[in-house]
Amino acid sequence: MISLYTIGFTKKSAERFFNLIRDNGVKQLVDIRISNSSQLSGFAKGSDLDFFVKEICHIPYTHITDFAPTKDLLDRWHKKEVTWEQYEQEYRSILKERNILKNHSIKKLNGACFLCSEDTPDYCHRRLLAEYIKQHSKEEVTIKHLI
Numbered sequence: 001m002i003s004l005y006t007i008g009f010t011k012k013s014a015e016r017f018f019n020l021i022r023d024n025g026v027k028q029l030v031d032i033r034i035s036n037s038s039q040l041s042g043f044a045k046g047s048d049l050d051f052f053v054k055e056i057c058h059i060p061y062t063h064i065t066d067f068a069p070t071k072d073l074l075d076r077w078h079k080k081e082v083t084w085e086q087y088e089q090e091y092r093s094i095l096k097e098r099n100i101l102k103n104h105s106i107k108k109l110n111g112a113c114f115l116c117s118e119d120t121p122d123y124c125h126r127r128l129l130a131e132y133i134k135q136h137s138k139e140e141v142t143i144k145h146l147i
Contacts, residue, residue, distance in 0.1 A: 002106060002139045005113035006126040007146040009044040012119070014052075017043070020146040022057045027111025029053045029060070032067035032126060034074065044117070066098050067114070069125050084123055091125055095132050106137050113146065121145045 005026050009017055021029060029049065036046030043052065050061040069077075069091050076082045082090070118124035127145065134141035 002110045002133075002137065002141045004109065004130045004133065004141060004143050005111075005146055006116075006121050006124075006130055006143070007113050008116050008118040008120065008124060008126070009042075010117050010119040014043040018052065018056045021053065021059070021113060024113075024144065024146055025111070026057065026113040026146075027059055028062065028109075028113070029057075029115055030067070030109070030112045031061065031063040031115045032065075032129060033063075033116055034065060034068040034071055036063050044115070049115075064104070066100055066103065067095075067125075067129050070094060088128055091128050092132055095129065101133070101136055106133060106139060106141075109133070120147055 005024060007017070007020060012020075031046060031049065036049070038045070043049075046061075046063055053059050053061045073082070073087065073090055073094070077084075077087045114126040114129055116124050116126040118126070121127035130141075130143045134143060
């Protein structure tokens with residue numbers, strides 16, 4: 001069985017964020033944002049997260065842009081040029097086109113927590129990614145959203 005987690009950093013204190021990761025037994029934090037270096041990210045900038053998760057949670061941090069939407073898709077979503085349903089469909093097509101299930105070992109993602117900025121998974125690609133993996137994996141997959 002493969003266990004996947006998701007988390008967003010928006011509207012969370014650093015204390016709550018890192019406690020959620022540690023207390024749920026997450027084995028690795030996988031950043032799935034297009035860019036992980038924005039000053040608006042606060043404690044969630046990639047270089048800082050790499051340090052914090054090692055020191056606080058004793059787990060590795062990785063940034064996998066193959067799991068991110070395209071900048072074009074994200075921009076069109078923010079400008080309301082596409083509906084959420086259109087976003088979902090296009091994002092899933094991107095994952096399929098990138099052949100993520102063959103290019104990334106799903107077994108190695110066991111215990112991984114997908115990180116993005118949205119505070120809840122409802123309208124976030126981290127939920128879509130986890131569901132895509134669950135739907136297309138030969139392994140049994142469970143998903144837990146840390147909110």
